Amino acid sequence: MRIFGKAGKAAAVTAIAALALTGCGRDSGTTDGATESGFAQDSLIGVALPQKTSENWVLAEKLFNDGLTEAGFKADVQFANGGVSEQQNQISAMVTKGAKVIIVGAIDGAQLGTQLKQAKDSGATVIAYDRLLLNTENVDYYVAYDNFKVGELQGQALLEGLAKKKPSGPYNIELFAGSPDDANAKVFFDGAMSILKPKIDDGTLKVVSGQTNFEQAVTQGWKAENAQRRADTLLSGSYGTEALDGVLSPNDTLARAVLTSVKAAGKPLPVVTGQDSEVESVKSILAGEQYSTINKDTRALVEHAITMAKGLQAGEELEVNDTKSYNNGVKTVPAYLLEPVIVTSENVKTAYKEDPVLGPLTQ
Ligand code: BGC
Numbered sequence: 001m002r003i004f005g006k007a008g009k010a011a012a013v014t015a016i017a018a019l020a021l022t023g024c025g026r027d028s029g030t031t032d033g034a035t036e037s038g039f040a041q042d043s044l045i046g047v048a049l050p051q052k053t054s055e056n057w058v059l060a061e062k063l064f065n066d067g068l069t070e071a072g073f074k075a076d077v078q079f080a081n082g083g084v085s086e087q088q089n090q091i092s093a094m095v096t097k098g099a100k101v102i103i104v105g106a107i108d109g110a111q112l113g114t115q116l117k118q119a120k121d122s123g124a125t126v127i128a129y130d131r132l133l134l135n136t137e138n139v140d141y142y143v144a145y146d147n148f149k150v151g152e153l154q155g156q157a158l159l160e161g162l163a164k165k166k167p168s169g170p171y172n173i174e175l176f177a178g179s180p181d182d183a184n185a186k187v188f189f190d191g192a193m194s195i196l197k198p199k200i201d202d203g204t205l206k207v208v209s210g211q212t213n214f215e216q217a218v219t220q221g222w223k224a225e226n227a228q229r230r231a232d233t234l235l236s237g238s239y240g241t242e243a244l245d246g247v248l249s250p251n252d253t254l255a256r257a258v259l260t261s262v263k264a265a266g267k268p269l270p271v272v273t274g275q276d277s278e279v280e281s282v283k284s285i286l287a288g289e290q291y292s293t294i295n296k297d298t299r300a301l302v303e304h305a306i307t308m309a310k311g312l313q314a315g316e317e318l319e320v321n322d323t324k325s326y327n328n329g330v331k332t333v334p335a336y337l338l339e340p341v342i343v344t345s346e347n348v349k350t351a352y353k354e355d356p357v358l359g360p361l362t363q
């Protein structure tokens with residue numbers, strides 16, 4: 001299933017008639033301050049977050065709590081560190097408590113069908129946050145950074161980093177992907193491979209292990225130890241005398257795991273990509289170790305999700321900027337996509353100027 005194709009990326013700025021889709025007019029006429037077609041100002045907004053697999057999720061929790069409360073809503077923000085069934089229970093509980101909007105960062109976007117149906121049947125609006133919700137009618141919107149673009153930027157950064165290292169190939173590389181239950185993982189990989197595959201095919205890049213498929217490259221649960229173990233195995237199995245020049249890593253946590261493995265093997269550090277602008281990885285870029293990361297400012301993403309909740313509360317039509325790319329297997333989900341930014345040592349000082357944590361660190 002193609003959930004995000006380059007061909008469908010034409011960004012049509014379109015206002016979608018949200019109300020017809022969301023059923024959020026059910027509260028009209030109440031005496032508790034609801035507008036004609038929205039819902040009461042102090043309604044409950046549920047936010048179901050996945051596991052704490054990267055810093056962005058931890059930051060999102062705080063930002064959602066603060067931002068929703070500041071907007072006058074009641075916030076119910078939950079992590080599901082126990083896994084999919086915990087997240088299913090949390091969403092059901094949000095429905096029972098009468099949440100008007102449920103924002104979901106899924107652990108496994110294909111396992112929430114029953115709970116999302118409950119949510120829609122109750123009249124709530126469902127927004128997929130960062131990760132698409134798959135194989136369900138019952139998702140109204142998607143808000144995320146452009147995931148395919150993230151992968152393209154990672155692929156380009158890897159090529160640039162390799163060219164800086166030595167002027168011509170062939171370059172020995174290995175490919176890492178994220179967790180297969182996260183809908184984003186394949187999209188990141190496909191985006192990167194759209195750049196790297198032609199170079200593999202023409203011999204510029206050599207995947208010495210031969211592991212070029214997504215299924216071979218995945219990292220269950222986005223766990224550092226799983227990536228580190230695979231890197232250890234690849235290094236001992238395929239890099240006896242060969243040098244490892246570069247590694248496609250889908251995020252910072254896994255990038256650091258790969259670098260740890262290479263250091264333990266006593267090999268020269270390869271060019272390694274990343275994503276998320278995690279503090280330790282930004283420090284690593286400043287120290288000349290990790291090659292790149294991606295800036296997907298969590299504050300902007302959460303802020304937009306809250307703007308959507310406010311719009312629904314007011315009974316407004318929501319703005320989306322992509323109505324073609326995110327087919328979830330059942331429907332094409334209207335999306336609001338933000339632009340990811342590549343960060344290397346070249347722009348690390350300017351990229352985080354406005355960031356309260358990374359700004360001071362990089363100046
Ligand atoms: C997010 C990434 C993150 C990964 C692991 C993905 O769905 O888009 O930013 O690195 O999850 O937490």
